[in-house]
Amino acid sequence: MKIRLPLILVLITGILGALPFIIPHKIAQDFDNEFRNSVLRIIAAFSLVLGVGSIIKHHTYKIQRRKENWEYSWILIVSLVITSIIGLFGGIEGDGVLPTRIGNFSFDIQTIYMYMAIPLGATMFAMLSFFMASAAYRAFRARNFEATLLLIAAFVMMLGSVPLSTYILPRLPDFAEWILTVPNTAAKRGMGFGIALGSLATSLKIILGIERGWLGGTK
Amino acid sequence: MNVSTNPWIWISAILTLGIFSFLYKENPFYRVCEHLFVGISNGYSITFVWHRILMPTLINPVARGERLWLILVAIIGALYFTRFIPRISWLVRIPIAxxxxxxxxxxxxxxxxxxIIEQLKATVITRSTFETIYAGLWAIIxxxxxxxxxxxxxFSxxxxxxxxxxSYLGIIFIMLGFGASFGYTVMARISLLIGRLTFxxxxxxxIIK
Structure with a gap:
């Protein structure tokens, strides 16, 4: 029951998922639309419980056991709770039951997202450029012909993306574009076939119950 | 110099500097910003899911007495909660399945x-590929x-x-592709960095206009 029921469900829904592509009839298409836009969206929305629940559980455990850096877990939990309250009761644009404005100062969820989440996320990713450059400095050595090609392609790509390159070599941006659209496309497409075949095999294994890793155990 | 008087701009700037402070070394200021990021992002996700998915797709139609079968879907979705009850935690497999x-x-x-099919179509060379000599040449490459x-x-x-x-020629193409992807990714990150510095x-x- 604990194993068989999920496996039967995955087989049935797997067949249902593939059928609308094969049957272009309106009934099949409507069913597909309804299943994607209602059923899957609702079920997937509930899956957020797993993510948020795990984060809260992990950080509560850290606070309880006074693990290393446990003080910061408070910041995470408090910010999560406050943001959720503001968002759930204050509405997306401050149109909910909870007031999200004091005088001219607005603190609705959209403003919090714009001025806190976006700068934090963008800066995190911006900072990666330093680490990538540092990693590249250590890893990119022209040891052999293949490594030199990798180095040259990366160098041309980076230099060709900045306006300064036109002063050095006027055709460099075009060459960078060519590398991206011709040899890069060829390599990506070649690998893409393998990836597509691999994902097909994995999908089939999941539907047929051969791949059972997603069950999270056999109990 | 025309320093902003908007409190939100100040908050954004302090958070930006907090993340950048990691470039010196890991410090409490960075850790606060890091944890704040995870907390706010999750809080926003909860809000988004509630207002943009659950309200319009589930709660509003059911409250109007329409599409009552969605209650069953909600029950299936709610089975995710069983993950935290060890005795019946296997039920979480149903929504996942x-x-x-x-x-x-x-x-x-x-x-x-x-x-597969569309990519094959794009790869195969036909007469129309040779609209210009260069297009044809690039298609052959x-x-x-x-x-x-x-x-x-x-490997068979x-x-x-x-x-x-x-296969050696394949390595050459792969190296060019990886190099181009790396360069492209670095430049995307650099453009984000420029965006933060501009901010x-x-x-x-x-200081700048």
């Missing part, structure tokens, strides 16, 4: 169509490159005969 099964099933024909790249990943036969130079120097401090 539905999402996973439908996703896997739907991906099969789409992967065949988009990732892409065709050879695709064959060479695939042959590099072909020993690399000798035609397979040896072909600090223009929007916050008003």
């Amino acid at each position: 539905i999402v996973m099964g439908y996703g896997a099933g739907a991906s099969i024909p789409r992967a065949i169509d988009a990732s 892409i065709f050879i490159g695709v064959i060479a790249t695939i042959s590099y990943f072909f 036969r020993e690399r000798k005969g035609i397979l040896k130079p072909l 600090l120097l223009r929007d916050w401090l008003g």
Whole structure:
């Protein structure tokens, strides 16, 4: 029951998922639309419980056991709770039951997202450029012909993306574009076939119950 | 210098500097910003899911007495909660099975169509490929490159005969592709960095226009 029921469900829904592509009839298409836009969206929305629940559980455990850096877990939990309250009761644009404005100062969820989440996320990713450059400095050595090609392609790509390159070599941006659209496309497409075949095999294994890793155990 | 008086700009600037402080070394200021990021992002996700998915798709129609069968879907979705009750935690497999099964099933024909057939169509050389001499030449290079790249990943036969130079040519294409992807990714990150520096120097401090 604990194993068989999920496996039967995955087989049935797997067949249902593939059928609308094969049957272009309106009934099949409507069913597909309804299943994607209602059923899957609702079920997937509930899956957020797993993510948020795990984060809260992990950080509560850290606070309880006074693990290393446990003080910061408070910041995470408090910010999560406050943001959720503001968002759930204050509405997306401050149109909910909870007031999200004091005088001219607005603190609705959209403003919090714009001025806190976006700068934090963008800066995190911006900072990666330093680490990538540092990693590249250590890893990119022209040891052999293949490594030199990798180095040259990366160098041309980076230099060709900045306006300064036109002063050095006027055709460099075009060459960078060519590398991206011709040899890069060829390599990506070649690998893409393998990836597509691999994902097909994995999908089939999941539907047929051969791949059972997603069950999270056999109990 | 025209420093901003908007409190939100100040908050953004302080958080930006907090993350950048990691470049010096890991410090409490960075850790606060890092944890704040995770907390706010999750809080926003909860809000988004509630207002943009659950309210319009589930709660509003059911409250109006329409599409009552969605209650059953909500019950299935609520089975995710059982993950935290060890005795019945296996029930979490039911919503996962539905999402996973439908996703896997739907991906099969789409992967065949988009990732194999359409890509093959784009690779095959026809008369229309030679609209210009360059377009034709680049199409031939892409065709050879695709064959060479695939042959590099072909491990069912020993690399000798035609397979040896072909797979080596595949390495050349792969290296060019990886190099280009790396350069492109670095430049995307650099553009984000420029965006953050512009924010600090223009929007916050008003040093540049």
